[in-house]
Amino acid sequence: MEFIHYFTDPLFRGPVIGTMLMALSSSLVSVLVFFQRRSLVGEVLSHTSYPGIILGIALSTVLFSENEAFVGLWALIIAFISSLIGLALIDLVMKKGKIHEDTALCFVLSSFFGVGVLLASIIQQNHPLLYRAAQSYLFGQAATMNDLHIFFYAIFALIVIAICIVGYRHFQTMLFDPNFAKSIGFQKRGMTWLYHCLLALSVVIGIRSVGVVLMSAMLIAPAATASKITKKLSHCFIVAAHVGVLGAFGGVLLSLKIPSWFPIGSTTPPTGPFIVLILSLLCLIVLMASFRRKKQALKKVGAHIL
Amino acid sequence: MNPYWGKDFIGFFITLGERFCSFVAGSLPLVELASDELQLLTLVFASISLGLIGTFVVVNRMSMLANSLSHTVLLGIVVVYVMLLKFFPGAGQDITQMGIGALFLAALFSGAVTVTLSFLLKRYGKLPEDASIGLVFTTLFALGIILVTLLTKNTHLGIEVVMGDIEAVELSDARLVFGIMIACISFIGLFYHRLLCASFDQFFASSIGFHPSFMLYGLLLLCSLSIISSFRSIGVILVLSLLTAPPLIARLFTKKLASMLKLSCAVGIVSSGFSVALSRHILSVYHQPVSIAGLYVTLMMITYLTLLFFKSFSPKNLHKKHFAG
Numbered sequence: 001m002e003f004i005h006y007f008t009d010p011l012f013r014g015p016v017i018g019t020m021l022m023a024l025s026s027s028l029v030s031v032l033v034f035f036q037r038r039s040l041v042g043e044v045l046s047h048t049s050y051p052g053i054i055l056g057i058a059l060s061t062v063l064f065s066e067n068e069a070f071v072g073l074w075a076l077i078i079a080f081i082s083s084l085i086g087l088a089l090i091d092l093v094m095k096k097g098k099i100h101e102d103t104a105l106c107f108v109l110s111s112f113f114g115v116g117v118l119l120a121s122i123i124q125q126n127h128p129l130l131y132r133a134a135q136s137y138l139f140g141q142a143a144t145m146n147d148l149h150i151f152f153y154a155i156f157a158l159i160v161i162a163i164c165i166v167g168y169r170h171f172q173t174m175l176f177d178p179n180f181a182k183s184i185g186f187q188k189r190g191m192t193w194l195y196h197c198l199l200a201l202s203v204v205i206g207i208r209s210v211g212v213v214l215m216s217a218m219l220i221a222p223a224a225t226a227s228k229i230t231k232k233l234s235h236c237f238i239v240a241a242h243v244g245v246l247g248a249f250g251g252v253l254l255s256l257k258i259p260s261w262f263p264i265g266s267t268t269p270p271t272g273p274f275i276v277l278i279l280s281l282l283c284l285i286v287l288m289a290s291f292r293r294k295k296q297a298l299k300k301v302g303a304h305i306l
Numbered sequence: 307m308n309p310y311w312g313k314d315f316i317g318f319f320i321t322l323g324e325r326f327c328s329f330v331a332g333s334l335p336l337v338e339l340a341s342d343e344l345q346l347l348t349l350v351f352a353s354i355s356l357g358l359i360g361t362f363v364v365v366n367r368m369s370m371l372a373n374s375l376s377h378t379v380l381l382g383i384v385v386v387y388v389m390l391l392k393f394f395p396g397a398g399q400d401i402t403q404m405g406i407g408a409l410f411l412a413a414l415f416s417g418a419v420t421v422t423l424s425f426l427l428k429r430y431g432k433l434p435e436d437a438s439i440g441l442v443f444t445t446l447f448a449l450g451i452i453l454v455t456l457l458t459k460n461t462h463l464g465i466e467v468v469m470g471d472i473e474a475v476e477l478s479d480a481r482l483v484f485g486i487m488i489a490c491i492s493f494i495g496l497f498y499h500r501l502l503c504a505s506f507d508q509f510f511a512s513s514i515g516f517h518p519s520f521m522l523y524g525l526l527l528l529c530s531l532s533i534i535s536s537f538r539s540i541g542v543i544l545v546l547s548l549l550t551a552p553p554l555i556a557r558l559f560t561k562k563l564a565s566m567l568k569l570s571c572a573v574g575i576v577s578s579g580f581s582v583a584l585s586r587h588i589l590s591v592y593h594q595p596v597s598i599a600g601l602y603v604t605l606m607m608i609t610y611l612t613l614l615f616f617k618s619f620s621p622k623n624l625h626k627k628h629f630a631g
Contacts, residue, residue: 110549273448
């Protein structure tokens with residue numbers, strides 16, 4: 001009975017449902033990222049969105065209105081653009097500077113975050129309220145989400161799901177047989193940009209509740225868990241979505257409950273670390289189980305031979 | 307009273323020169339350093355040690371490992387802090403101000419745990435390497451943030467760790483960073499040839515009888531030490547820029563490891579001087595305080611991209627491209 005309470009109560013409804021929708025879209029994208037072996041790109045994208053968030057918050061408050069929901073929306077849009085710029089910069093630096101991907105990722109990640117820190121220090125003096133709003137994106141603050149956020153996130157999540165369903169065959173061929181995809185005439189460039197947009201979209205949706213710093217975990221853990229449970233791509237999508245949503249629910253619940261167990265002052269603890277911790281625990285359990293299963297199977301085979 | 311108050315970009319360097327002369331002459335004691343000088347010293351020391359280590363990190367393609375180290379040092383610090391509280395209850399330690407021994411333990415702990423766990427996940431969990439690295443450091447970082455928040459009852463501390471706060475630098479911080487810089491310089495000076503072999507030709511290194519992986523582990527330990535020593539002033543994510551950007555800029559000019567090491571140190575020193583002076587200039591002229599570390603990183607990015615642009619469109623390169631095909 002108590003669980004339904006979290007979905008109907010107007011105070012809890014926003015954080016819980018919003019975070020679960022976010023987890024749904026990011027875990028679908030995580031499967032694509034995982035099988036492309038580009039898990040660390042998610043880490044870079046989440047950091048490159050940080051200057052965008054601060055710029056968006058500052059611009060929207062100065063130019064448009066002080067309405068909190070619209071400020072958030074503008075922040076997300078500009079963050080989306082800035083993470084796409086980051087992606088383009090990675091490609092440029094790798095190609096022109098002839099450096100390894102690893103170094104390019106690290107360079108772009110820290111440089112964009114540095115720009116974000118610089119912008120944050122500029123608004124810190126003149127707009128302390130804005131600064132605090134921007135800082136809550138660092139580790140995620142789900143507690144202040146409301147029904148409007150649910151609406152936005154539902155639209156974003158629907159877009160991601162639709163792209164995944166419509167482009168399923170394309171993604172499948174692109175992931176597992178790029179040469180075949182080329183031979184039947186898929187535009188590799190277009191597919192890559194669609195995939196990059198999807199990645200940036202899921203990162204941008206997630207930074208409100210998980211935060212800039214820990215968003216990359218949302219793009220790794222669900223897919224890693226799913227890949228240990230099933231070997232089929234379509235099943236992987238479904239399992240990853242379930243795992244992600246479950247982890248998000250557990251994390252938000254924990255972060256809402258924690259203040260009543262450990263009194264930590266007036267402020268609420270950030271949500272992101274708890275979600276990441278729950279997801280990693282799920283992943284660890286599945287990894288252990290798969291390891292044991294393999295061992296038992298090995299034993300059986302061994303006994304048979306003996 | 308800060309002697310740099312109201313100075314612009316040129317005036318900063320003039321005052322710095324005057325004060326340096328009086329320091330050499332002996333009329334200025336060490337404890338009377340202005341906050342700007344402390345920030346400058348800390349940045350210079352940190353950028354020398356990070357530039358030296360960073361060159362090897364870039365050459366060995368370990369930047370993302372350095373990234374995961376920079377996240378997990380937080381857990382190391384928290385664990386050592388809890389142990390200190392448990393075993394020396396009377397010490398009254400502040401979590402942001404621990405001695406060099408405690409920080410060494412923290413660096414050792416976090417480095418060992420990160421590398422071992424990533425290796426185990428890759429080896430026994432059969433996950434791809436990037437996924438195992440990503441999974442380990444995000445989990446450990448989340449654990450660190452939660453522990454810091456619950457232990458210190460301060461939700462702001464996590465943000466401070468990530469962003470850095472160079473305005474709060476004291477003489478003890480500068481001393482700590484100086485010590486780490488000496489350690490880095492002596493390690494690289496002593497083992498330069500071994501590091502060179504281990505980075506470029508592992509088979510040759512093992513054939514002449516030493517373990518190249520030992521050298522790389524030493525490098526990683528020093529890397530996590532220098533990250534941990536400067537996390538308070540620069541922040542754990544901006545440290546990565548100090549680690550990668552100077553070697554990248556140096557690599558545009560040279561292909562030799564020795565000159566790359568020297569050049570990346572020089573780039574670090576020059577840009578730390580520039581960023582401190584520029585932030586003072588912005589404060590005096592536009593009355594706008596800016597984050598020095600953020601300015602430093604932004605300057606470095608702009609420099610690299612500009613140099614890259616000019617290099618790829620330089621007549622020499624165009625000539626090469628034209629005649630290559």
